[in-house]
Amino acid sequence: MTAASVSPIGKWRLEGPVAKRAILWLAFLAPFFYLTYGTANWLAAQRQHVAHITFSWEHDIPFLAWTIFPYWSINAFYGLSLFLNDTQSEVDRLARRYLTAQMIAVACFVAFPLTFTFAKPLTSGAPGFLFDLLGGFDKPFNQAPSLHIALLIIIWEHWRHRLAGAILWLWHLWCLLIGVSVLTTYQHHFIDIPTGALLGFFALWLFPAGEPSPLGDFVLSPNGKHKRIGSYYAAASLALLLLVVVEAARSIIYLILLWPALAFGIVALAYLGAGPGVFQKRQNGTVSLASLWLLAPYRLGVKINIYLWTRKLPSSVRILDNVHLGRLPKRAELSAFASVIDLTSELARPSGVEIAWRTFPALDLVPVPPADLEKASEAIENAQMKGPVLVCCALGFQRSAAAVATWLLRHGHAVNAEQAIHLIKTGGRPIHLSDDMIVTEETGERHG
Known part of the structure; x- marks a missing residue:
């Protein structure tokens, strides 16, 4: 295969400016990941008590040793994805998505550490080797949001636009296995998955394909009405976050409020200065997948409002x-x-x-x-x-x-x-x- 040969999965760039940019990013991102991820693990280990968030039904999740293979495969896709680009700017966009997910996840691990509570059964053979290798640097901390899931969302989105036909369906299936494997390898509790997905979609939203970042040209609006409406949404976002902090210890169901809190926060930014670009609506009326998911709670409220006013x-x-x-x-x-x-x-x-x-x-x-x-x-x-x-x-x-x-x-x-x-x-x-x-x-x- 040549440096830019066409394959069923697009064009690989194994030399030239794109490959050089990919290598430079990988040389930074890999050490940065292990340094920050390890530091968060170490800080959590110093605490006398680290909380956990677990649903009772999670005890029925089986441990499937073979799923360590799809679990580990994301490491390969992480690096390969940087070389599956046509331009240096595409490499930069993907790397910024990685970096955003890693920085936010690690910040959450440090500020709100959680631990995994299930004991892993003993394993042998190839799965046992991979579990031992994983245990060498990965401790039962660094839970929510799952960085594994956040990176999976980013990588899945990157590849699905470069695949077609049966290979695309195989890709969807393999990504589903990777997602499920965080539970069946006893690496994460359930709450880590939706929070990790939100983080992944946020990284996609912050650095969209073919468009500038929705916050790239943010300038505080001088318009009083914009500021007033923006402040209302910001207050709603903060109120929901406060409710999560106060009530989540009593009932973890309150954690679902993180979703509308994030959505209202983004809408607040639109009115305060970012403008309608935060919704990522295209000329043909469609919206980006990241915007579709991140702002779903807000859109639900809009649709209810439409029904009430126009029914x-x-x-x-x-x-x-x-x-x-x-x-x-x-x-x-x-x-x-x-x-x-x-x-x-x-x-x-x-x-x-x-x-x-x-x-x-x-x-x-x-x-x-x-x-x-x-x-x-x-x-x-x-x-x-x-x-x-x-x-x-x-x-x-x-x-x-x-x-x-x-x-x-x-x-x-x-x-x-x-x-x-x-x-x-x-x-x-x-x-x-x-x-x-x-x-x-x-x-x-x-x-x-």
Whole structure:
């Protein structure tokens, strides 16, 4: 196989700039891992008492010695993945994901050490050798979040985009075995798995493929409304974290609140300065897998809110010509439209439907940036010439209404903001829109 030969799993880079970058990262990451991981183990061992979090049903999990093979295999995939890249920037992205997971996990191991409580049966042969080798540096600490699971999520995501057909299904199966093996080798308790998965998805979210980091250009917003809404979400996140700290010792079920706490914290960052990019919504209306999982609790709340506000309203109404205004549609409702102009950032488009979809992600409850309203207005004008177009946001009350009002003004269907708002209300859709949320044709700036 040559340095960049094509194989069923993509292109291996065994020499050249990509390989050199991979070797440099590996030369740093491997010692860093063993140094920090070992230090966390040592610090936990100095304590007189280290807590554990165990469900009673976990005592029924069998010990399967042979699963040490998939368990150990992640070490090989860890290194090989760095060489399975086309550019140096791809190597850097993967390495940063590794480093993020390792640093956060080790910080948790030091701050909140946990221990594994089951006794491992004696093993022999090849599995016994691997268990002995593992025991040489791995102690019964460093539990939640499972770094093994976090790295598995990162590596699984890295390879699944480079595989196809039967090999891809084999990859999914092997990764499933690796995930299960942390339990059947008696290395981790169950709680370590979901916390490790969240950490892995966070690393993927922080360093997305083909996009800048959602926090890379963070600048504290000068807008008072942005700060106020951001502070509400930050307070909710901190309140949930406090509840976990206070109540988890009484009932470990409270640990599930870590998930919405993280989701609300990310949403807080969006309003405080990171912007709608934290939701990682693409132009075609889809969202990244990491965003889909990390922000699932928040999205559930959004969907409940949509139901409560719009359950007695039509999903959309016709405003003028081929232009319709409404909430984010369900799959069955899309057959009435040729295209969709979407101003939500927090929700993904319905899956399994082929339709022209343009997204201009905007945060809820705050005015849409004028430049985005202008782009959405032009998209509406172009789309309505080809058939019925739905302009939507979560509720269809504000962001999408501002886009339709801007289109009415900029393309001669209304002479001022008041008339544009009146036309929309005449269509039968309740909206929460003021003059200063609309962009005028003459100035390209907000009216008012």
